[in-house]
Amino acid sequence: MFVDDDIFRKISSIRSRSPVIDLHRSDKVVIVSDLHMGDGSYNDDFRGTSSIFHGAFEKFYLDKGFKLILNGDIEEMMKFRLHRIMERWDPLYDLFGRFQDGPGIFKLFGNHDYDLLFNRAHDRIHEQFEAVRMRYLDGELFFLHGHQASHWLERFHMMNTMLFKAIVNPLHLKNFTLKLDNKPVTRKENLMSSFAIQNKVLTFMGHTHRPLFGSHDGVPGLFNSGAAIGKRGITTMEIENGYLSLVHWWNRSQVKRYLERDWFDPMRLKGTDIYRVVLDRAKVSEIFQTYGMI
Numbered sequence: 001m002f003v004d005d006d007i008f009r010k011i012s013s014i015r016s017r018s019p020v021i022d023l024h025r026s027d028k029v030v031i032v033s034d035l036h037m038g039d040g041s042y043n044d045d046f047r048g049t050s051s052i053f054h055g056a057f058e059k060f061y062l063d064k065g066f067k068l069i070l071n072g073d074i075e076e077m078m079k080f081r082l083h084r085i086m087e088r089w090d091p092l093y094d095l096f097g098r099f100q101d102g103p104g105i106f107k108l109f110g111n112h113d114y115d116l117l118f119n120r121a122h123d124r125i126h127e128q129f130e131a132v133r134m135r136y137l138d139g140e141l142f143f144l145h146g147h148q149a150s151h152w153l154e155r156f157h158m159m160n161t162m163l164f165k166a167i168v169n170p171l172h173l174k175n176f177t178l179k180l181d182n183k184p185v186t187r188k189e190n191l192m193s194s195f196a197i198q199n200k201v202l203t204f205m206g207h208t209h210r211p212l213f214g215s216h217d218g219v220p221g222l223f224n225s226g227a228a229i230g231k232r233g234i235t236t237m238e239i240e241n242g243y244l245s246l247v248h249w250w251n252r253s254q255v256k257r258y259l260e261r262d263w264f265d266p267m268r269l270k271g272t273d274i275y276r277v278v279l280d281r282a283k284v285s286e287i288f289q290t291y292g293m294i
Contacts, residue, residue, distance in 0.1 A: 004191060007149055011195055015142055018131040021106075025137065028103075029239040030061045033071035033145065033206025034227035036112060038080045040088040045076065045229045050092070053228050055274045056236075056249045058095055066238070068099045069132070071206040071225060072110025072145025082116075086124065093124040100125060106132050110145035110207065137242060139202065139288040146205030146224070149188045149195075185218050196221030200293040202284070204237065211235050213246050213280040214287060221291055239284065246280040 023029065035053070038044030046053075061068065075085050086093060099105040107128045109117045116122055117130065131144035185193075189212065196203035197220055204223045211226035212219050223244070226235030233250030252273045266275040288294040 007191055008195055011148055014131050018133050020133045023134050023136040028066040030066040031069045031071055031204055031225045031237040032228055033225050034073045034209055036073055036076040036229055037085050037089050038076045039084040049229055049234050052234055052249050052251055052274055055272050059269055062098055065103045067104040069143055070107045071143055072108045073112040075113040077113050077115050096125055108145055111147035137285050138294045142201040143204045146207035149191045189219050193219040193222040197291055211246050242284055244282055244284050245278050248277050248279050250275055
């Protein structure tokens with residue numbers, strides 16, 4: 001219990017010093033995490049899904065005026081130097097700049113781009129945060145990467161980074177990839193869910209690379225947008241017209257079977273071979289009311 005209380009105090013402290021943004025019902029928001037952008041080499045986990053990401057975010061989210069929340073682990077700085085990442089993914093940073101100049105962008109730190117928290121040498125995205133709070137429909141949405149629910153990830157960050165560069169990179173080991181199937185809820189996820197309920201805030205995390213949709217997945221008040229890497233595409237979360245949706249994007253060559261299922265209704269992104277399907281959906285106001293958050 002002491003460990004849990006310590007983590008709750010830590011996350012509460014992060015929340016108390018986070019900026020508070022007012023969202024209107026008409027605002028649209030997309031949340032994505034865990035791009036793990038590298039230098040384009042074999043060890044770059046983002047390489048396989050980058051075209052899906054760029055297509056979806058340029059031709060769908062930007063065109064429709066979605067604000068963008070990058071919820072941590074955007075750059076893979078435990079394996080690569082920032083200048084190499086930024087050189088390789090220059091067109092994507094240009095796209096982020098268009099969000100910055102348009103509907104808006106909020107970039108949060110994760111444990112794999114944690115060094116940016118101390119050394120803000122990022123000249124492409126002006127504002128970066130540890131966490132962000134948003135007021136929406138009389139309730140609060142709280143966004144953080146989620147590694148903060150662990151004691152050791154930040155304490156031993158330098159050691160972890162050295163291990164990655166000494167072992168993970170030379171062995172060409174990948175970050176674990178997107179899973180859409182159900183797995184038992186982890187202790188970290190239970191802690192984050194308990195924090196959400198106790199503090200009456202809908203909490204959004206990344207970090208674990210698997211999508212979660214509140215009580216539908218046994219974690220009331222907790223949502224996870226999944227990851228932007230994986231053999232089966234990328235997942236995002238959308239807030240639009242008072243609804244929260246978990247969305248899967250994929251390329252036809254990757255997941256053909258989705259097109260053959262009657263219970264899926266995929267949308268094809270015009271002029272591309274990229275598809276979008278809503279996996280789960282709920283009214284934000286009803287989620288708030290269920291847990292007495294408004």
